[in-house]
Amino acid sequence: xxxxxxxxxxxxxxxxxxxxxxxxxxxxxxxxxxxxxxxxxxxxxxxxxxxxxxxxxxxxxxxxxxxxxxxxxxxxxxxxxxxxxxxxxxxxxxxxxxxxxxxxxxxxxxxxxxxxxxxxxxxxxx
Numbered sequence: 626x627x628x629x630x631x632x633x634x635x636x637x638x639x640x641x642x643x644x645x646x647x648x649x650x651x652x653x654x655x656x657x658x659x660x661x662x663x664x665x666x667x668x669x670x671x672x673x674x675x676x677x678x679x680x681x682x683x684x685x686x687x688x689x690x691x692x693x694x695x696x697x698x699x700x701x702x703x704x705x706x707x708x709x710x711x712x713x714x715x716x717x718x719x720x721x722x723x724x725x726x727x728x729x730x731x732x733x734x735x736x737x738x739x740x741x742x743x744x745x746x747x748x749x750x751x
Contacts, residue, residue: 626700629751630749632748633700633746633748634749636745637691637703637745638692640741640745641688641689641690641691641695642688642692643688645684645688645689648681648685648686649681651680651684652681655673655677655678655681656673656674656677658677658681659673661730662717662726662730663721663726663731663735664721664724691703691706691707691710700750704745705746705750707743708746708747711739711742711743715736718732
């Protein structure tokens with residue numbers, strides 16, 4: 626395994642753990658998590674907690690899959706996974722922008738996450 630693969634595996638590990646923690650936060654504190662995501666949910670939104678829990682479970686699943694692939698997959702498989710799942714933070718950024726959330730959050734959090742994932746994917750696919 627090359628040094629670039631080692632770096633990309635480490636980045637994948639960090640992203641996997643990070644997204645699991647974010648998902649857990651969405652399950653434990655859904656409305657503050659939504660605000661941190663960039664789209665605040667007020668009390669007038671009814672029972673939005675169910676939808677926020679869906680996001681939490683999605684994030685935990687993506688994180689667990691990433692970690693499983695770090696241990697079980699070839700660099701190429703992990704690279705394709707990272708490239709494909711970079712769609713999620715890109716979509717998250719677009720959602721924040723569409724619903725007039727903070728542009729800083731859209732670009733600096735979601736956009737940066739997608740960029741790091743794509744870079745890791747490229748390193749793994751080389």
